[in-house]
Amino acid sequence: MATAPGTxxxxxxxxxxxxNVCGDAPFAVHTDLPGTYHAFDIIHELASSPELIVPGQRPGSIPPIRAGRCVGSTAVRIA
Incomplete structure (x- = not known):
């Protein structure tokens, strides 16, 4: 997603x-470890910087994004 700070x-x-993605540490359960690392590489290639990678299934996993702000307890405004 294109935003003012980058992709x-x-x-x-x-x-x-x-x-997982920024620490190069895959989730404990997976079926294709080489594929997981390949996906991490693609994610890093697409994002303008690691700070603009927003993984997640849990709100606590969202990194501090300067362009974003919390919206309630389970959402973040990205752009």
Missing amino acids: VVLPADASHFYG
Whole structure:
């Protein structure tokens, strides 16, 4: 998603938590480890910076995004 700070990537299930994709640490349960690392590479190629990668299934996994702000307890405004 194009935003003023750059391209934001919302990888959804490709990375459950920020530490998975940005810490190069796949989720514990997967069926294709090489494919997981390949997906992480693509996510990094698409995002303008690691701060613009917004993984997640849990609100606590959302990194501090300067362009974003919390909207309630379970959503973040990205752009």
